[in-house]
Amino acid sequence: MLNRMFRISRSEDYQHTYRNGLKVPGKYLIAYISANNLDQNRFGIVASKKVGNAVKRNRAKRCLRVIARESQAKLSPGHDIVIIARKSTVEAEYNRLEKDFYTVMKKARLC
RNA sequence: UAAGUAAAUCAGAUAGCCGCAGGCCUUUUUGGCCUGAGGAAAGUCGGAGCUCCACAGGGCAGGGUGCUGGAUAACAUCCAGUGGGGGUGACCCCAAGGCAAGUGCCACAGAAACAAACCGCCGGGAACGGAGGUCAGAGGUCGGAGGUUUUCUGGUUGACGGAUUCUGACCUCCGUUUUGGGUAAGGGUGGAAAGGUGAGGUAAGAGCUCACCAGCAUUUAGGUGACUAAAUGGCUCGGUAAACCCCAUCCGGAGCAAGACCAAAUAGGGGAAUAAUGAAGUCGCCCGCUUCGUUCCCGGGUUGGUCGCUAGAGGUAUCAGGCAACUGGUAUCCCAGAUAGAUGGCUAUCAAAUACAGAACUCCGCUUAUAGAUUUGCUUACUUU
RNA sequence: CGGGGCGUGGCGCAGUUUGGGAGCGCGUCUGAUUUGGGAUCAGAAGGUCGCAGGUUCAAAUCCUGUCGCCCCGA
Numbered sequence: 001m002l003n004r005m006f007r008i009s010r011s012e013d014y015q016h017t018y019r020n021g022l023k024v025p026g027k028y029l030i031a032y033i034s035a036n037n038l039d040q041n042r043f044g045i046v047a048s049k050k051v052g053n054a055v056k057r058n059r060a061k062r063c064l065r066v067i068a069r070e071s072q073a074k075l076s077p078g079h080d081i082v083i084i085a086r087k088s089t090v091e092a093e094y095n096r097l098e099k100d101f102y103t104v105m106k107k108a109r110l111c
Numbered sequence: 112u113a114a115g116u117a118a119a120u121c122a123g124a125u126a127g128c129c130g131c132a133g134g135c136c137u138u139u140u141u142g143g144c145c146u147g148a149g150g151a152a153a154g155u156c157g158g159a160g161c162u163c164c165a166c167a168g169g170g171c172a173g174g175g176u177g178c179u180g181g182a183u184a185a186c187a188u189c190c191a192g193u194g195g196g197g198g199u200g201a202c203c204c205c206a207a208g209g210c211a212a213g214u215g216c217c218a219c220a221g222a223a224a225c226a227a228a229c230c231g232c233c234g235g236g237a238a239c240g241g242a243g244g245u246c247a248g249a250g251g252u253c254g255g256a257g258g259u260u261u262u263c264u265g266g267u268u269g270a271c272g273g274a275u276u277c278u279g280a281c282c283u284c285c286g287u288u289u290u291g292g293g294u295a296a297g298g299g300u301g302g303a304a305a306g307g308u309g310a311g312g313u314a315a316g317a318g319c320u321c322a323c324c325a326g327c328a329u330u331u332a333g334g335u336g337a338c339u340a341a342a343u344g345g346c347u348c349g350g351u352a353a354a355c356c357c358c359a360u361c362c363g364g365a366g367c368a369a370g371a372c373c374a375a376a377u378a379g380g381g382g383a384a385u386a387a388u389g390a391a392g393u394c395g396c397c398c399g400c401u402u403c404g405u406u407c408c409c410g411g412g413u414u415g416g417u418c419g420c421u422a423g424a425g426g427u428a429u430c431a432g433g434c435a436a437c438u439g440g441u442a443u444c445c446c447a448g449a450u451a452g453a454u455g456g457c458u459a460u461c462a463a464a465u466a467c468a469g470a471a472c473u474c475c476g477c478u479u480a481u482a483g484a485u486u487u488g489c490u491u492a493c494u495u496u
Numbered sequence: 497c498g499g500g501g502c503g504u505g506g507c508g509c510a511g512u513u514u515g516g517g518a519g520c521g522c523g524u525c526u527g528a529u530u531u532g533g534g535a536u537c538a539g540a541a542g543g544u545c546g547c548a549g550g551u552u553c554a555a556a557u558c559c560u561g562u563c564g565c566c567c568c569g570a
Binding site for chain 2: 007008009010011014044045046053054055056057058059061062063065066067069070094
C-alpha cells in the first residue's frame with residue numbers, strides 16, 4: 001500500500017477536499033482533487049456501504065490503491081486526491097478500471 | 112446399483128515480478144529475514160473474563176430459565192438418559208413444572224363449554240276428554256207366571272226376567288294440559304360434551320354393580336433421579352399457563368468510545384437552587400454504606416500521543432480416568448494486532464478456480480449464509496454370488 | 497458498542513393492547529349522468545398481513561428464529 005506520507009489521514013483534509021476540490025466523475029469511480037502545499041500527491045480512498053459488504057468494499061479499495069500507487073510518477077505533484085468507489089467498481093475488470101482512472105486524471109489535467 | 116440417514120474434513124496449491132502491516136537484525140537509511148483473516152471472522156442471540164461505578168450488601172419491583180442426572184468459568188450450550196410425537200427403517204423433533212391453589216378465556220353453533228336442566232325418559236297430584244267394567248234410577252220394547260173381563264185365536268192389568276238406550280256415582284286403562292319431583296342413558300352442534308365398550312340392574316336411569324381398557328391415588332420392588340413394573344383402593348377430575356398467576360432456581364449496573372497516564376488548551380465568567388433529616392456517588396423504588404458544604408444549568412477549551420492490545424478457560428501430539436460431554440498429566444509450539452484502518456495486481460501450470468464471506472479487547476457457545484469436492488458408519492429396496 | 501421503530505391490495509394507513517368477520521381513503525375497471533371531459537352517483541376486481549417454524553380448536557395478532565428498511569445515543 002501507499003506509504004503513510006502519501007495518504008490523507010485527517011478528517012478535516014477530507015472535508016477540505018470535498019468542499020473546495022474539483023469533482024471529476026468517471027464510469028467506475030469519482031475523484032475529488034484539490035491543491036495542497038506539499039511536494040507530493042496524497043491519496044484517500046473511500047468506499048461507502050452502497051458499494052457492498054465488507055469484502056466488496058475492501059476489494060474496491062485495494063484495486064484503487066494499486067492504481068494510485070503505480071500512477072504516482074505520472075501525475076504532477078502537489079494535490080490531494082480522494083477517490084470514491086462506486087457499485088460498478090467491484091464488477092469492473094482491473095484493466096478497464098485503470099483506463100478509467102487515467103481518463104479521469106486527464107480531465108483534471110494532472111497528466 | 113439406487114434412494115436415504117448420521118457424522119467428519121477441505122475451502123485452492125506452486126513459482127516469478129511489483130507492492131502493504133507488524134516484529135527482529137543491520138545501518139551506506141536503504142536492505143535482509145520471519146509472521147500476516149474465517150468456518151463461519153457475519154448476525155450480536157446467550158454467557159464469561161477484563162475495566163470502572165461503593166465493599167457488589169438486604170428487601171420489593173422487573174427479567175431470564177423450567178423432565179432427570181452429569182459436564183463447564185458460565186450459559187438459553189454440550190453429553191447421557193426418561194417421557195411424548197413422526198418415519199417401513201437407519202434416525203429425527205419436542206419452552207417437556209403446576210389448570211387435584213385462585214382468577215380469566217373457550218367466537219359461531221349448541222339445551223349446556225363446568226354449571227346446570229331446554230327437549231326427552233320415569234312415576235305422583237290436579238283438570239279435561241275417550242274407552243271398558245260395576246251399581247242405582249228412568250224410558251220405551253220383547254217374553255211373560257198370574258189377575259180381571261162386557262168384545263174370549265180378543266181387550267186390559269201385570270210380579271219377574273232378557274237384550275238395549277239415557278243419566279249419575281265409583282273403579283281401571285289411555286291421551287292432552289299443568290304442577291311439584293327423580294334421572295343424566297339419548298338430543299342435527301362443536302376442536303372439545305363429563306371416563307370408554309359390553310352385561311346385569313332399575314319406575315326410568317346412573318360406576319348403582321361386574322368384566323376388560325384408559326386415567327388417578329396409595330403401597331411394594333428396581334433406579335442417584337426423571338420414571339418403569341406389579342398389587343390394592345375409592346370410583347372419575349374438560350381445554351388453555353408461548354393467558355394472568357403459583358412453585359423452584361438464577362440475575363447489581365454499564366461497557367475497550369470501558370478505563371489509566373502524558374502533553375496541549377481554556378475558565379474561575381453568567382444564571383438558578385439552597386443550609387434541610389439536603390445533594391451527589393450509574394440502573395426503577397426503599398433501606399443501608401461513602402463523600403460533601405456545595406450542587407445544577409448555560410457558556411468556554413481539548414478531538415493529539417502512549418498503554419489497555421494480545422501467552423490464552425491457547426493450539427498440536429500422546430497417556431490416564433469417564434458410556435460421553437469433559438477432566439488431569441507429560442512433551443512441544445508462539446500463531447494478526449491495524450487506527451481512515453494491513454493479504455492486492457499481473458503472468459504460468461495443475462480439467463476448472465467459482466460459494467458464503469474480512470479480525471477492531473478476548474474467549475466459550477448458539478443461529479444464519481455457503482459453489483465444488485472427499486471420506487466413514489448405518490438403513491431400505493432391487494439384482495447377482 | 498448499545499437502544500428503539502416499521503414491514504398489511506398499486507400508494508398512504510387502521511386493525512396487534514384483550515387471538516375468532518381482513519378493513520378505510522386515494523387510485524384502477526365497468527355502468528349511469530354530459531355533446532365530450534371533469535366532478536358526482538352506483539357496482540366490481542385486487543392482499544402469501546416480509547419470510548420460516550411452533551403454541552392453540554383457531555394466529556395479521558402470542559412465542560422463537562430470520563430478512564430488509566429507518567431512526568437515536570456514546
